Amino acid sequence: MASGSRTRLALGIFSACTVLAVTLAVAAKLFVSRFDTIEDARTAQKAEQIVQGIDADLNQLAISTRDYGQWDQMYNYIQQPTQQFVDVNFTPDSLASMEVDMVAILNPQGELMFSAELLEDERRLRFPAPPGLLRFASHLRSDPQDWHNRPPVGRIVDTPRGPMAFSIVEINRSDKSAPTGALLLFLRFFDPDEIARIGQTSQLPVTMTRVSGDELEYARLPDEVRGWVATAGSPMTFGANLDDERAMSYALLRDIHSKPVALLSAPSTRDIATLGRRTTLMLIGTIALVLLACVASLTFLVLRLKQSWERQVAAERRHRQTLDHVGEHDSLTELPNxxxxxxxxxxxxxxxxxxxxxxxxxxxxxxxxxxxxxxxxxxxxxxxxxxxxxxxxxxxxxxxxxxxxxxxxxxxxxxxxxxxxxxxxxxxxxxxxxxxxxxxxxxxxxxxxxxxxxxxxxxxxxxxxxxxxxxxxxxxxxxxxxxxxxxxDANMNTELAEHVAIEQALRRAIGTSQIYLEFQPLVDLQSGRLTSFEALARWRHPELGVVSPGRFIPVAEKSGLIVPLGEQILLMVIKQLHAWQQAEVPLVPVAVNVAPLQFERTDFPTRCHELALQHELDPKWLSFEVTESAWLQNSTKSVVMIDTLRHEGSKVYLDDFGTGFSNLSYLKHLPIDAVKIDQAFVRNITVDAGDAAIVRGVLAMAKQLNIDTIAEGIETAEQLDYLREMGCHRGQGYYFSKPIPVDQCRALLEEMDEMRRFTETVKARALQVTMAQAPAA
The missing domain is CATH 3.30.70.270 (Reverse transcriptase/Diguanylate cyclase domain)
Incomplete structure (x- = not known):
């Protein structure tokens, strides 16, 4: 009986141990499988981080391409290619700052009209870029917009030097009003620097393995990975376990023909799986020794797993909070963005x-x-x-x-x-x-x-x-x-609306006959002789009538329209001088106002020389009035440009002197021919001792520097006498004449050829001549 009981007990214990062992084995397998699943998900997530890092980095390349491609100067280059544009805008420093390794421009027929490769180690550009690296460009011509709209990882080509990303945009004006059909490409190699940037963005130790071009390197990859590369469909990411403790996350790069070209990988440790496996083995060993120890070990396991999971969750939460903080704060100042x-x-x-x-x-x-x-x-x-x-x-x-x-x-x-x-x-x-x-x-x-x-x-x-x-x-x-x-204030909205309306109307008016010229004489204060004219822009709108320069010039300066407007005024002045020259009208120099933005955005002296040469006009008949702000914005460049204008034979005047940043010491640094004293000081010169002192100081300094002086806004004989006694050379203002139309200006020049002193009689005779010629015209 006892023996049977012992047997039954032994069988019961054996059965219980067997069931317990089976239960523990099943439980252990489930636990380990769960940890592997979590670890695999984390490995896959890191692969996605690599792809996101690629996208984020290459998006900057797309932004740079768009900024260059939708730019008026680039548009002008397509219309009339110049080496100067290339020298100024495609330099080693500019390409390096955008992390562009190669640039190419295709004309509307798909032919390569310009290319350059940045040789960063030598800090120079190679012209043209190696043709073999741009052979793929012929495939882009059929539908460039499709290539432009593709995600960054969809714009990759394989080259003998390795994978290369490109961004493409059709060259257009900044307002997208005139597509050229030409294409701009910026290209970047997946070189060590690029891989380092992707690693920094994704916060992973990323490395690259070429699928093509380096068979030995590719052969070192695990069979599982090479098999995935050979058969992978649309997914670009893959996670592989190297062993029980290490894993590798992969992101596959394909070229424009969907051919695999490279693998970006990042290693990681299988911390969670390793911890789970070790803890599970500890639990099974402990339960095998004693049931109580098994229960205790099971409790310990649950607690450890819970803590591990909470640590992982907490780490991920901290990571998300870090990403949120980075996304919502400025990296330079740490302020919210x-x-x-x-x-x-x-x-x-x-x-x-x-x-x-x-x-x-x-x-x-x-x-x-x-x-x-x-x-x-x-x-x-x-x-x-x-x-x-x-x-x-x-x-x-x-x-x-x-x-x-x-x-x-x-x-x-x-x-x-x-x-x-x-x-x-x-x-x-x-x-x-x-x-x-x-x-x-x-x-x-x-x-x-x-x-x-x-x-x-x-x-x-x-x-x-x-x-x-x-x-x-x-x-x-x-x-x-x-x-x-x-x-x-609510009125500001109304003023802004008016500003926008003026800007739009002016944009349509530039280049048309709505823009016309008037000329204001400049007179030698000592002899009374007419010495030159200042060309003044006028605008006659079909609905608004004559728009005051005080309304449209500030709008043009703020909107950038002053550049095409100034170009039109310069061309009109040169054409008018050419016409007078052809008609053998006696000429005097004509001054053209130059806006700061013209100095900043254009090669102004070159353009002036080209227009004068085209119309067979000696540049000595052109003068240029430049404000202090124009050269203060880039004084070194401005001085070079002024020197160039004077070397061609033109005079350069410093306009509105006495306002803004004015400083008498500036005069000794500027290569100018004359200073124009602002009318704000001339207006009260006979009644305000302060204004008189300022004018006297300017005249004295100009005399020491052998610079001519011109007073603006002379309206009374008293002002004229005062300025003449002070030694001012020339002047202009309503006392002599308001701005006059072109036809009256011609008549005045013809009268002045006979009667050199500028008087009311001369002006009256010129007006009579003009009126008499009007019907015949």
Whole structure:
């Protein structure tokens, strides 16, 4: 009986142990499988990170291609290729800064009209690029838009030097109004630097293995990976386990023919699977010794797994939070960025609405930051931005939010400012904070800022309206001379609408007969002789009538239309001088105003020389009036351009001297022929001792430097006598003549050939001649 009981007990124990062993084995297998699944998912996720890193990096290449391809100067190059455009815009530094290894331009027939390869180690360009590297370009001509719209990883070609990504765009004007059919390609090799950037973006130690071109390297890959490459369909990613403790994430690059060209891989350790496997074995061993130990070990396992899982979840949560922080904060200043503003501002407006309290938005823009950035370097500019960001934060309250919305622009969101007095006080503190001298690495600079202010709910009920109205107020602050703040007013919307209407109408008028010229005489103050004319732009709109230059010239300067407008005025002046020359009319020089933007964007002296040569006109009959701001924006370049104009035989005048940044010491550095004293000082010269002193100082300095002087805005005989006694050389103004039409100008020149002194009688006779010739014309 006892023996049977022992037997049954033994059988029971044996059966129980067997069931327990089977249960433990099944459980162990399930646990290990679960860990492998988690680990495989993490490996696959890292492969996706590699693809995202490729996309993010190559998107910058696409942005650079679009910026160059949809650019008026690039459009002009297609119409009339010049080596100068290539030399200025395709340099080793410019391509290196965009991380472009090769550039190519295809004409509308698909033929290669320009190419260059950056030899970065030698810091030079090779012209043209090796033809073998661009052979694929013929495949792009059939549907360039399709290639442009493909994702970055869909624009890869294989070359003897390895995989190469390209971006393509049809060359067009900046307003997309005139597609040329020509194509611009920027190309980048997947070289070690590119792989390093992808690794930095994806935060993984990425390496590359070529599928084609290096069979030995490819043969070292595991069979499983090579099999996947050979049979893979649309998925670009793959995860493979090298052993129990290591895994590898792969991203496959295909060329434009869908042929595999390279594998990007990143290793990782199978921490979770290893931990799970070891813990499971520990559990099984412990249960085999004693049931209690098994229970205890099982509890320990569950706790360890839970902790491990929570650590993994916490790590992923921290990673997501890091990514969110990076996406919503500026990397230079650590301030919230535009993404954060767009996300957070609606919430703040909702809170303000619930509490019934106002919310103030201040749009801050640094004045003339571009001058610092271009005259120094971007490193100095970055230092300045960081210091300004710190000062803006120090000038605000703890409840306020300072945001860097881009470049040199900041937004301050200030809740709970109850009165206009508090709003003005905050804006003034921000201005003062920027005005303080800023010490940089090797210099100390002074900056100012312009601020536009909009207040919820008075100036806008939602984020878009508030941002728009603050921007409009900022625009007004800049119009009023910068270094100030402006509160939004509804009238600003009306003025902006008028500005837009004038801009659109002017855009259509440029190049047509709506733009015409008038000429204002310049007279020698001592002899009374006519010495030259100043050409003045006029606009006669079919509906608006004659539009004042005070309305359309500022619009042209702000919109960039001053460049084509100035080109038209220059051409009209040269054509008019040529016509007078053909008709044997006595000539005097004609001065043309040159806007700062013409100096900045165009090779102005070359264009002047080409037009004069084309119309067989001696450049000595042309003069150019340049404002101080034109050469201050890039003084070195401007001095070279002025020297070039004078070398061709033209005179160059410094216009509106005495305003803006004027400084008498500038005169000794400028290669100019004359200074034009602004009419603001001439107007009160006989009654204001200060204005008289300024004019006297300019005349004295100009005399010492052997520079001619011209007074603007002479309207009375008293002003004329005063200027003549001071020793001023020439002058212009309504006292002598208002601007006159072209036909009257010709008659005046013919009269002056006989009667050299400029008098009312001469003007009257010229007008009579003009009226008498009008019917015949």
């Amino acid at each position: 535009r993404v954060y503003l767009r996300k957070r501002l609606p919430q703040l407006l909702h809170e303000a609405s619930e509490s019934g309290r106002p919310l103030t938005l201040l749009y801050v823009d640094l004045d003339h930051f571009k001058h610092v950035n271009e005259s120094r370097c971007h490193g100095i500019g970055d230092q300045l931005i960081k210091i300004v960001a710190q000062r803006l934060q120090a000038a605000t309250r703890p409840a306020d939010i300072v945001i860097r919305s881009g470049g040199d622009e900041f937004v301050v969101v200030a809740p709970m400012l109850e009165s206009m007095l508090e709003i003005r006080a905050l804006a003034s503190r921000l201005l003062e904070a920027v005005r303080e001298p800023i010490p940089l690495s090797d210099i100390t600079v002074s900056m100012t800022a312009s601020i536009g202010v909009a207040v919820y709910p008075h100036d806008g009920m939602d984020a878009e309206a508030l941002l728009k109205h603050a921007d409009i107020a900022l625009y007004r602050a800049k119009e009023l001379g910068r270094d100030n703040f402006q509160l939004f």
